[in-house]
Amino acid sequence: MKSFSNQRRLTMIGLFLALSVFALSCSGGKVLVYPVDGSHWVNMKVLIEEMHTRGHSITVIRPNSSWYIADNSPFYSSITIPDEMNEFEDFWDEYLWKTLEKERGHSSALSFLELQADLFSMLSKAHHLGCNMLSFILEDKKLVKKLKDERYDLVLTDPAIAGGVVLAHYLKLPLVLNVRWTASGEGHLLIAPSPLSYVPLPGTGNTNKMSFSQRVRNILFHSFTFIMNRYVVDPHYDVLIEKYLDEKKDIVSLMQAADLWLMRVDFVFEFPRPTMPNVVYMGGFQCKPSKPLPQDLEAFAQSSGDHGFIIMSLGTLVKSLPMDMTNEIAATFASLPQKVIWRHLGPRPSTVGNNTLIVEWMPQNDLLGHSKIKAFVAHGGTNGVQEAIYHGVPILGMPLFFDQFDNLIRVQEKGAGIILRLSEINGFGQALRELVSNASYRTDMQRISRLHRDQPMRPLDTAIFWIEHVMRHKGAKHLRSEFYNMSWYSYHSVDVFLVLLGVFAVFVFTTVAIIRYVCCRICCKRKLKKE
Incomplete structure (x- = not known):
């Protein structure tokens, strides 16, 4: 009788908790999404699909030359805008090859400066085209009227290209950022106090334990980034703001005024640092349990026996490496007792072994979650690193550009991986054997994985809760500091x-x-x- 009473009490408590969740939920909100293409869309799409399953109506503004953002989707309706972003397809290949030449030590000081000039030119052009796209929207009076008549609850945008930030202020809607990078750099640098004595800037390769010379480098890099943003990025948005907004602020102030910052990291991955109340951490929110592999891949994985298998992928932008490097990698794989699944789109290496399966696409998350996986050879993109952390797989990192080296620095500092620069490709075999044979790398990565999973809510649930929080309360001003309204001297x-x-x-x-x-x-x- 007592057992029945306890069971009934537990049932009632469970029912109460379930009802309280429904009471807190946000019924059928309307969200306007202004995304950034490429790998950034992979993250945004996860949020969109989850919001759709919870009954929200989603509208996505997309360029007509989009690489990944589909015009038709069961999860959202779309507004397609003419743009010129397809001009970047050739740039990536050219920039990659120049980066490879620099990494391999075939560059002079002059070629390094040319590479930086190319990067600045690319950034300037990307923001220029992004501003042109927004200008097209705001000049279309019928479209603007449609956007206003829809009475959206909020704008969700990725501020790496900040057109969505300006649009939210134009429509006077609450603003939620899906962010790690902004138009001005790493997100924390705009919203939270960032002492340069222990907060390493992206691009420096520093950790949170810096020597004197590294702190000097940190400060110089901060000055360099400020100048680049002020004279390369900001002018494009200054023109937009001057023309379309009543409030005459710069793009940095408009981003700082966002109601909510959904940060795509957590402090299992990121170095500890000051933060703010309206920064919500959702690192690994796109990660999920693995699904069964396709039959052919499962058979290949099982054939690896006790040795297990390794996977290699350098992301969506890198189709292949120079042939001599490719042959070096293939020869190393051929000498291993493990099986290898390698995403490679270039010519087939002459040194590829029978233990290596070359594919054009792989179910990366499902492979990382397989019981026989031993290591992940990766470029260090945020999505891949987070998936490796989630599944507890050590990483051999081969960074190429942007945030990849800094992502891998954080993994290596925690003992969960090894960084191999492309200039050190001759040491690929030694580094990979060290990663696979030394159990400490897997042990440390699995410890990080346990820390990452030990949360009261899934990161995705946390992100959706706070998006709905902004909907319910028409913003989140109670979480937002007013520092962005202050002059620098104040x-x-x-x-x-x-x-x-x-x-x-x-x-x-x-x-x-x-x-x-x-x-x-x-x-x-x-x-x-x-x-």
């Missing part, structure tokens, strides 16, 4: 220090004047007495 209390310094100077001057006056009077009296 934020750093320069004006206060100057006033206090002035008061102190007046006090000192007055005190000295009084003392001199008193001393003079005393001296005068003494002279009179002597006379």
Whole structure:
């Protein structure tokens, strides 16, 4: 009888909790999504699909030359805008090959400067085209009226290209950012205090334990980034803001005014640092349990026996490496007892072994979750690193550009992987054997995986809760600091220090004047007495 009573009590508690979740849910909101293409869309699509399953209506603004964002989808309706982003298809290949030449030590100081100039030119052009796309939207009065008449609950955007930020302010809608990178760099740098003594800037290769020379590098890099943003990126948005917005602020202030920052990292991956109340961490939100492999891949994986298998993928942008490097990698794979599944789109290497399966596409998440997986050879993109953390698979990282080296620095610092620069490709075999044979790498990665999974809610559920929170309350001003409305001298209390310094100077001057006056009077009296 007592057991039945306890069971009934537990049932009632479960029913109450279920009802409370429904009570907190946000019924059928309307969300306008302004995404960024490429790998950024992979993240955004996860949020869109989850919001759709919870009854929200999603509208996605997409360019007509989009690589990945489909025009027709069961999860969202789309608004397609003419653009010129297809001009970047050739740029990536050219930039990749120049980067490879630099990494392999075939570059001079002049070629390095040319590479940086190419990068700045690309960034400037990307933001210019993004601003042109937004300008096309805002000049189309019928489209603007349609967007206003829809009465969206919020704008969800990726601020790496910040057109969606400007659009949210134009429509006067709450703004939620799906972010790691902004138009001005890493997201934290805009929203949270970032002491350069222990917060490493992306691109420096520093950790949170910096020597004096590394701190100097950190500060110089910060200055360089500020100048690049001010003169390469910001001017494109200044024109838009001047033309279309009532509030005359720069793009940085508009991003800082966002209601919510959904940050695509967590502190299992990121170095500890100051943060803010409206920053919500959802690192690994796109990760999920593995599904059964296709029959041919499963048979190949099982054929690896006790040795297991390794997978290699360098991301969607890298179709292949130079043939001599490809042959070096293939020969190393052929010498291993493990089986290898390699995503490679270039010519077939002449040194490929019978243990290596070359594919054009692989179910990466499902392979990483397989019981026989031993290692992941990767370029260090955020999605792949997060999936490896989720499944506890050590990484041999071969970074190429952007955030990849910094992502892998965080993995290596935690003992869960090895970084191999392309200039060190001759050591590929040694590094891979070390990763597979030394159990400490897998042990450390599995420890990180346990920490990542030990959360009260799934990261995806956390992200959706806070999106719905913004819907329910028409924004999240209660979480947002007003520092972005302050001038730089007020934020750093320069004006206060100057006033206090002035008061102190007046006090000192007055005190000295009084003392001199008193001393003079005393001296005068003494002279009179002597006379």
